[in-house]
Amino acid sequence: xxxxxxxxxxxxxxxxxxxxxxxxxxxxxxxxxxxxxxxxxxxxxxxxxxxxxxxxxxxxxxxxxxxxxxxxxxxxxxxxxxxxxxxxxxxxxxxxxxxxxxxxxxxxxxxxxxxxxxxxxxxxxxxxxxxxxxxxxxxxxxxx
Amino acid sequence: xxxxxxxxxxxxxxxxxxxxxxxxxxxxxxxxxxxxxxxxxxxxxxxxxxxxxxxxxxxxxxxxxxxxxxxxxxxxxxxxxxxxxxxxxxxxxxxxxxxxxxxxxxxxxxxxxxxxxxxxxxxxxxxxxxxxxxxxxxxxxxxxxxxxxxxxxxxxxxxxxxxxxxxxxxxxxxxxxxxxxxxxxxxxxxxxxxxxxxxxxxxxxxxxxxxxxxxxxxxxxxxxxxxxxxxxxxxxxxxxxxxxxxxxxxxxxxxxxxxxxxxxxxxxxxxxxxxxxxxxxxxxxxxxxxxxxxxxxxxxxxxxxxxxxxxxxxxxxxxxxxxxxxxxxxxxxxxxxxxxxxxxxxxxxxxxxxxxxxxxxxxxxxxxxxxxxxxxxxxxxxxxxxxxxxxxxxxxxxxxxxxxxxxxxxxxxxxxxxxxxxxxxxxxxxxxxxxxxxxxxxxxxxxxxxxxxxxxxxxxxxxxxxxxxxxxxxxxx
Numbered sequence: 001x002x003x004x005x006x007x008x009x010x011x012x013x014x015x016x017x018x019x020x021x022x023x024x025x026x027x028x029x030x031x032x033x034x035x036x037x038x039x040x041x042x043x044x045x046x047x048x049x050x051x052x053x054x055x056x057x058x059x060x061x062x063x064x065x066x067x068x069x070x071x072x073x074x075x076x077x078x079x080x081x082x083x084x085x086x087x088x089x090x091x092x093x094x095x096x097x098x099x100x101x102x103x104x105x106x107x108x109x110x111x112x113x114x115x116x117x118x119x120x121x122x123x124x125x126x127x128x129x130x131x132x133x134x135x136x137x138x139x140x141x142x143x144x
Numbered sequence: 145x146x147x148x149x150x151x152x153x154x155x156x157x158x159x160x161x162x163x164x165x166x167x168x169x170x171x172x173x174x175x176x177x178x179x180x181x182x183x184x185x186x187x188x189x190x191x192x193x194x195x196x197x198x199x200x201x202x203x204x205x206x207x208x209x210x211x212x213x214x215x216x217x218x219x220x221x222x223x224x225x226x227x228x229x230x231x232x233x234x235x236x237x238x239x240x241x242x243x244x245x246x247x248x249x250x251x252x253x254x255x256x257x258x259x260x261x262x263x264x265x266x267x268x269x270x271x272x273x274x275x276x277x278x279x280x281x282x283x284x285x286x287x288x289x290x291x292x293x294x295x296x297x298x299x300x301x302x303x304x305x306x307x308x309x310x311x312x313x314x315x316x317x318x319x320x321x322x323x324x325x326x327x328x329x330x331x332x333x334x335x336x337x338x339x340x341x342x343x344x345x346x347x348x349x350x351x352x353x354x355x356x357x358x359x360x361x362x363x364x365x366x367x368x369x370x371x372x373x374x375x376x377x378x379x380x381x382x383x384x385x386x387x388x389x390x391x392x393x394x395x396x397x398x399x400x401x402x403x404x405x406x407x408x409x410x411x412x413x414x415x416x417x418x419x420x421x422x423x424x425x426x427x428x429x430x431x432x433x434x435x436x437x438x439x440x441x442x443x444x445x446x447x448x449x450x451x452x453x454x455x456x457x458x459x460x461x462x463x464x465x466x467x468x469x470x471x472x473x474x475x476x477x478x479x480x481x482x483x484x485x486x487x488x489x490x491x492x493x494x495x496x497x498x499x500x501x502x503x504x505x506x507x508x509x510x511x512x513x514x515x516x517x518x519x520x521x522x523x524x525x526x527x528x529x530x531x532x533x534x535x536x537x538x539x540x541x542x543x544x545x546x547x548x549x550x551x552x553x554x555x556x557x558x559x560x561x562x563x564x565x566x567x568x569x570x571x572x573x574x575x576x577x578x579x580x581x582x583x584x585x586x587x588x589x590x591x592x593x594x595x596x597x598x599x600x601x602x603x604x605x606x607x608x609x610x611x612x613x614x615x616x617x618x619x620x621x
Binding site for chain 2: 094095096097098099100101102103104105106107108109111112113
C-alpha cells in the first residue's frame with residue numbers, strides 16, 4: 001500500500017477533459033486527444049451522476065480466447081441442468097458437484113448417443129456395399 | 145504436555161479399528177488377532193443385494209474386491225449386528241500418498257471398473273476413497289465390502305466429487321505439475337480440494353477435455369453453488385444410466401491418458417544409483433541370498449529398496465516384502481516391473497525414513513504411522529546407513545535403536561568413508577565425521593543386536609552383516 005494513502009480508496013474522479021482509457025471505449029469513433037467521450041451512452045448509461053464519477057477499476061486482462069470458447073460452449077450446453085437447481089430443505093456441501101455432474105453427464109451422454117447414431121448411419125451405407133460382411137455392433141461407451 | 149493420553153480418546157469399543165467409524169453400515173474390529181467386519185442391520189438390504197445379485201462373485205473373481213467368509217454372529221460387538229464377516233487378510237496397508245503414480249492410476253481405474261460392474265448389477269459405489277483400494281495379490285482391489293448401495297435410477301453418482309478429489313486431481317497434479325504433489329494427500333485426508341488443484345495445474349490442462357470438465361468446470365460449479373441448498377429429491381430424474389455410464393467412461397479415459405515417466409521419456413535406463421562394479425553386485429546378491437537362506441524371513445521390509453532388486457530376492461523366500469524408497473521414480477519402476485511380471489506380495493512404497501509417515505486423521509488414529517504398521521520380521525538395509533548417518537546426521541546409536549524397534553533379523557550394509565558414494569556425501573559436508581568407522585558402527589549395533597555373520601563384499605570396501613535382535617539372543621537364525 002502507498003504510505004499516506006487513504007483507505008478505503010476514494011472513487012476515481014476523472015478530471016474534466018481527460019482522455020478516456022481505451023478499455024472503456026466500447027464502440028464509436030476514436031476519441032480525439034483532449035476531448036472526453038460521453039460514456040453514458042455505453043456501459044454506464046444508467047449512471048445518474050452527470051459528472052461521470054467512475055470507480056477506480058483497474059484494466060482487466062483479456063480473457064484467453066480458447067478458454068472463453070470452451071467454457072462458453074460447455075456452460076451453454078450445460079446451463080439448463082445447472083440453472084434448474086432449486087433452493088430447498090437441507091444444506092448439502094456437495095450440491096455444486098451434483099449439479100455439475102448432471103450437466104457434464106448430460107453432455108457426455110448426448111455425445112455418446114450421437115456417436116452411436118453416427119456409427120449406425122455409417123453402418124447402413126457399409127452394409128449396402130457388395131462383398132462386405134455384417135458390421136460389428138458398436139457398444140463402445142467410452143468417450144474423452 | 146501430559147505424559148499419558150486421556151482415556152476419552154480411545155475407541156468406544158475395545159478392539160474396534162480407530163479408523164473405522166464413519167460408515168453407519170458397519171465397522172472393522174479385531175478379536176484374538178483376527179480381523180472382522182460387523183455388518184449392521186441398517187445395511188442388510190444392501191449386503192443381501194451385494195451377495196445375491198452376483199456382484200460379489202463377479203468382483204472377487206476378477207480380483208477387484210477382497211474375499212470374505214461369514215463368521216459366527218456371536219462375535220458381534222453390539223446389538224446392531226446383522227452379520228459378522230472375516231475378510232481375507234491384507235498383508236500391508238499403504239496409503240495413497242505413499243503410492244507411486246501408476247499405483248494411484250491403477251487404483252482409480254479399478255474404482256471405475258468396480259462402479260461400472262456395480263451399475264450393471266443394480267448397485268453403486270457410495271464412496272470412492274482411495275485408501276479403500278489396496279494391493280491384493282499384486283493388484284489394486286477394494287477392501288471395504290460395505291462400500292455399495294442399491295442404485296437408484298435417476299440420481300447422480302454420490303461419490304463423483306470424492307473420485308475427483310482422491311484420484312483425478314492428484315493424478316493430474318502429479319502428471320501435469322509435479323510428481324511430489326501426490327504428498328498433498330497426506331496433508332488433506334479427503335483428497336485434494338478442486339479449487340486448489342485447478343490453481344496448481346498449468347493453464348494448458350484446460351485443453352484436455354476430461355480435465356477441463358471434471359476438474360476446472362467442476363471446481364467452478366462448486367464455487368458457484370457454494371452456498372446453494374439442494375434437496376436430494378429435486379435431483380431425481382435428472383440422471384439416467386446412460387448418462388452415468390458416459391460419465392464413468394469419460395473419467396476412465398481421462399485417467400488412463402494421464403502419464404508420468406521417471407526422468408522424462410527414456411525412463412528405461414533411468415536409475416543407476418549404486419557404485420558397484422558388476423561383479424561386486426553379483427557377490428552382494430549371493431551373500432544376501434545366503435543370509436536369507438538361513439532364517440525364516442517372515443514379513444520383510446527392504447529400506448532404501450531403489451527399484452526393488454533385492455526385494456525380489458527376499459520375495460522368493462518371504463511371504464511379503466515392503467519395498468520402500470524415497471524416490472518416486474525408483475518406486476514407479478519397481479511397481480511397473482511388479483505389474484508386468486504379475487508378482488504378488490510386493491508393496492512398493494514411497495517413504496522418507498528421515499521423516500516417515502505420521503499418524504493422521506481423527507484423534508491421530510485413522511491412518512497409522514509407517515512404524516506402527518510394522519514390525520517386520522526381517523529388515524534389509526543396503527546402501528542406507530551412510531545416508532542416515534552422513535546426510536541426516538543420525539548417530540549410529542540412533543540407527544541401532546530404529547532398527548531394534550522395527551525388526552528381528554537385520555541384513556545391513558556398512559559403507560565406509562572411503563567408498564565413492566560415502567565420500568561424495570562427506571565431501572559436501574563442512575564438518576568431519578570422526579566417528580564414522582566400521583568399529584563404531586559395530587559397537588553401536590551390538591548394543592541392540594547380535595552379529596551373526598560379517599561378510600566383506602569382494603571387490604569393494606563395504607561390509608554386509610546379518611544380525612539378530614537382542615544382544616544376548618539365544619536362538620540362531
